Amino acid sequence: MQNIWDYILNITAGTAFIILIIYFLIRLTPSPPVGEMEAARKTLSVAGKEKADIYSKKLYSEAKVLYDSAMINWRSENKKFIFSRNYDKVVKYAEKSLKKASEASDSSKSNTINLKTKAKLKIETLIDIDNDIKSLFTHYPLPAETRNRISKGEFLLREAEIAYKKGEYMLADRKITDSEYLLTSSYETAYSNLRSYFRSYPEWKRWIEKTIAESRDSTGYSIIVDKFSHKVFVYLNGTRKYVYSAELGKNWPGDKRIKGDKVTPEGMYKITKKFKSDSTKYYKALLLNYPNDEDTAKFMSDIARGRLPKSARIGDMIEIHGNGGKGADWTEGCIALTDREMDSIFRIVKVGTPVTIVGSMYDFKHIINQYLF
Amino acid sequence: MKNKVLLGLVAIVMVAVLVSCGKVPQTEIDATNAAIAAAQAAEANVYVPGEFTALQDKMNAINAAVEEQKGKMFKKYTTVKEDLASTLALANQVAANAGVKKDEVKKQAETALNDIKTVIAENVKLIPKLPRGKEGAAVIEAMKADVATVDATVAEAQSLFDKGSFMDALNKINAAKTKAGELNTEMKEVLTKARIKF
Numbered sequence: 001m002q003n004i005w006d007y008i009l010n011i012t013a014g015t016a017f018i019i020l021i022i023y024f025l026i027r028l029t030p031s032p033p034v035g036e037m038e039a040a041r042k043t044l045s046v047a048g049k050e051k052a053d054i055y056s057k058k059l060y061s062e063a064k065v066l067y068d069s070a071m072i073n074w075r076s077e078n079k080k081f082i083f084s085r086n087y088d089k090v091v092k093y094a095e096k097s098l099k100k101a102s103e104a105s106d107s108s109k110s111n112t113i114n115l116k117t118k119a120k121l122k123i124e125t126l127i128d129i130d131n132d133i134k135s136l137f138t139h140y141p142l143p144a145e146t147r148n149r150i151s152k153g154e155f156l157l158r159e160a161e162i163a164y165k166k167g168e169y170m171l172a173d174r175k176i177t178d179s180e181y182l183l184t185s186s187y188e189t190a191y192s193n194l195r196s197y198f199r200s201y202p203e204w205k206r207w208i209e210k211t212i213a214e215s216r217d218s219t220g221y222s223i224i225v226d227k228f229s230h231k232v233f234v235y236l237n238g239t240r241k242y243v244y245s246a247e248l249g250k251n252w253p254g255d256k257r258i259k260g261d262k263v264t265p266e267g268m269y270k271i272t273k274k275f276k277s278d279s280t281k282y283y284k285a286l287l288l289n290y291p292n293d294e295d296t297a298k299f300m301s302d303i304a305r306g307r308l309p310k311s312a313r314i315g316d317m318i319e320i321h322g323n324g325g326k327g328a329d330w331t332e333g334c335i336a337l338t339d340r341e342m343d344s345i346f347r348i349v350k351v352g353t354p355v356t357i358v359g360s361m362y363d364f365k366h367i368i369n370q371y372l373f
Numbered sequence: 374m375k376n377k378v379l380l381g382l383v384a385i386v387m388v389a390v391l392v393s394c395g396k397v398p399q400t401e402i403d404a405t406n407a408a409i410a411a412a413q414a415a416e417a418n419v420y421v422p423g424e425f426t427a428l429q430d431k432m433n434a435i436n437a438a439v440e441e442q443k444g445k446m447f448k449k450y451t452t453v454k455e456d457l458a459s460t461l462a463l464a465n466q467v468a469a470n471a472g473v474k475k476d477e478v479k480k481q482a483e484t485a486l487n488d489i490k491t492v493i494a495e496n497v498k499l500i501p502k503l504p505r506g507k508e509g510a511a512v513i514e515a516m517k518a519d520v521a522t523v524d525a526t527v528a529e530a531q532s533l534f535d536k537g538s539f540m541d542a543l544n545k546i547n548a549a550k551t552k553a554g555e556l557n558t559e560m561k562e563v564l565t566k567a568r569i570k571f
Contacts, residue, residue: 025446032444037437045430071436078443085444144514151518155526159548327566328513 033074033087036094040067043101052101052108054170055115059104066097115169122176123164126157129183135371137190139230139329141251146186153182195364197253200266204358207268211356212238221353223320223345225335227252227264228360228367232320232335234345244341247324249333253359256290256333257299258308259315264333264357265290271353274346275319283322283339284346288355290318320345320355395448397439401457405432408464417471419540420478424467431460475539482534482543489527489546492553496520499560502571513563516556523553 044067047053052060070093077085133150142150160175208224215222216238224233227248234242249262256265273287291299291314302308315333324336335357337345360367409432417425435456442448500520503513530545564571 022446029446030444032441034437034441037440038434041430041433041437045426045433048426048430071440074437074440074444078440082446087444138515141514144518147514147518148521151515151522154519155522155548155552158552159544162544162548325566327563 029082030085030087032078033070033091033094036091036098037070037074040070040094040098040101043098043105047101047105047108050105050108051112052104054108055111056104056107059100059107063097063100063104066093066100070094070097112169115173116164119160119164119169119172119176122180123157123161123172126153126160126176126179126183129187130154130157132372133183133187133190136194136368140190140194140228141253141329142190142193146189149182149186153179153186155179156182197359198364198367200255200359201363204266204360205363207356207358208361211235211268211354214354221349223349223353223355224361225264225320225355225357226361227266227357230329231361232337232341232345233361234348242344244337244345245324247326247331247336248329249331250329252329256295256315256318257302257312259313260332261315262332264331264335265295265315265318266357266359267292267295269318269355269357271349271351271355274349274351275321280319280321282319282334282336284342285319285321286346286349286353286355288318288320290316395442395445395450397443398450398454398457401454401461402435402439405435405457405461405464408461408468412464412468412471415468415471416475417467420471420474421467424470428460428463428467431456431463435460478539478543479534482530482539482546485543485546485550486527486530486534489523489550489553492550492557493520493524493527496523496553496557496560499557499564499571502564502569503560503567516559519552519556523549523556527553 044063047056047060047063052063070090073093074087074090077087077090130150130153137150156175156179160172160179163169163172163175211222211224212235215235219237221241222235224235225231225246226233230246230248232244232246233240234244248264249256251262252264254263255267256263267290269288269290269292271286272289275285275287277284279285296314299308299312299314303310303312318333320335320337320342321331322337322339322342324341325338326336330336362370409428412425412428417428435453438453438456439450442450442453497520500517526545526549530542530549533539533542533545561571
């Protein structure tokens with residue numbers, strides 16, 4: 001009986017001893033940084049959802065590196081003997097990672113809002129610039145290179161709009177930057193080109209006043225061709241009576257210099273001959289006295305000063321003729337009207353009727369206000 | 374005395390068994406990592422980015438759970454093993470979803486490419502039909518510049534498509550598609566105005 005009690009006692013003591021050992025082993029084991037790591041990981045995940053990898057790249061990368069360092073250290077500590085493990089470094093890295101991830105998250109949120117606002121504004125501005133280009137230069141001949149740049153710029157703007165709608169603001173921003181460069185530089189080049197063309201306005205204005213005065217004084221008809229607006233104005237007794245739409249030479253801006261340059265000349269001319277349908281291939285035609293004395297003198301001076309090659313020839317046969325209405329500038333330098341308008345003008349004008357061709361009836365400021373505002 | 378020694382030995386063996394009973398499920402971890410890598414290779418990060426991020430988050434949590442168990446006196450990987458099994462299944466699902474989405478985008482890009490090529494081919498046929506002498510007209514110059522830009526973009530899209538970047542190709546084509554259509558309408562308007570059949 002005594003032996004049984006001894007045995008029970010031994011078993012109880014042994015079990016208690018084992019439990020005690022286990023308890024102390026657990027107590028002495030350093031506790032893993034589970035909470036810190038979980039907090040860091042969750043914050044990093046939230047930052048990822050806030051697209052911090054795109055909109056706050058640096059902070060997010062730093063947070064990730066710190067988290068990875070924490071993991072590496074954790075693994076390294078776990079390889080050590082259980083009681084000699086120290087997770088301080090792991091905790092430090094995890095806390096740093098959490099801080100950076102939180103910063104990345106906040107920064108990503110504000111960067112996204114800023115970028116979105118900026119992209120929206122820029123897209124609107126670029127649409128305005130593109131509309132200005134279309135308003136001013138759709139019918140204005142620009143060098144092929146400028147046209148290509150405008151086209152590429154418009155295309156990039158379209159891509160930027162698509163990216164913006166998809167919420168890809170960083171991509172939209174990149175497209176906007178490229179589009180802005182192309183559209184702005186093309187617009188500036190074209191604008192400065194147009195402004196320099198309008199430097200001749202004071203002379204055009206003088207011609208216009210003289211032509212209207214002539215109509216008033218003679219109580220007859222006078223014609224003014226406004227190349228920029230592609231309009232032909234017919235005056236009677238100094239008052240505007242008719243307006244027609246005109247198509248011009250494909251390189252219409254500037255003054256005609258040589259034969260074949262496809263420029264519609266600028267100056268004060270008169271009708272020298274009227275061609276009926278059987279005498280012209282352009283339905284009906286009114287021949288002008290181009291080149292006049294002034295044109296010839298200028299051409300000779302250009303040859304003498306070497307501005308034109310000696311082989312250059314002065315143009316001729318500039319007419320107001322029919323076959324117009326094609327919706328583009330296609331003549332060799334003549335002014336084309338629709339056949340119906342040609343009938344109308346043909347009836348009222350006669351040989352000797354003044355025809356003044358100018359770049360524009362209005363000054364540059366007026367044109368800009370008219371087309372852009 | 375003999376009993377006490379025996380009891381001591383039993384206690385030591387029990388502690389040793391308890392301490393070392395959990396073994397890291399390395400095979401499962403490797404298999405899951407391989408499945409995640411396969412999902413990435415299937416471009417899950419491009420075609421199903423949300424699902425792929427969730428998958429990565431899950432794996433990161435498992436890695437932490439493994440280290441947590443490693444740090445314990447009495448390791449238990451049952452939950453980790455369950456999580457690994459579900460993550461492996463998820464990785465396979467994400468890879469499959471990416472494949473489906475990729476095929477979908479590929480088909481969309483292919484259709485869009487064919488559609489735009491048809492419009493471009495028509496545009497190319499329309500250009501010479503434009504009224505004689507119109508080559509230098511500002512409007513036609515602008516149209517030609519636009520046609521060239523659309524062409525270049527479609528070539529870029531085709532190259533991206535050939536490389537397997539279907540999403541990038543589709544984004545490019547979408548931008549070109551509207552422009553090509555607008556040009557087509559614009560040219561047809563010019564031809565109609567000039568009473569030329571097309």
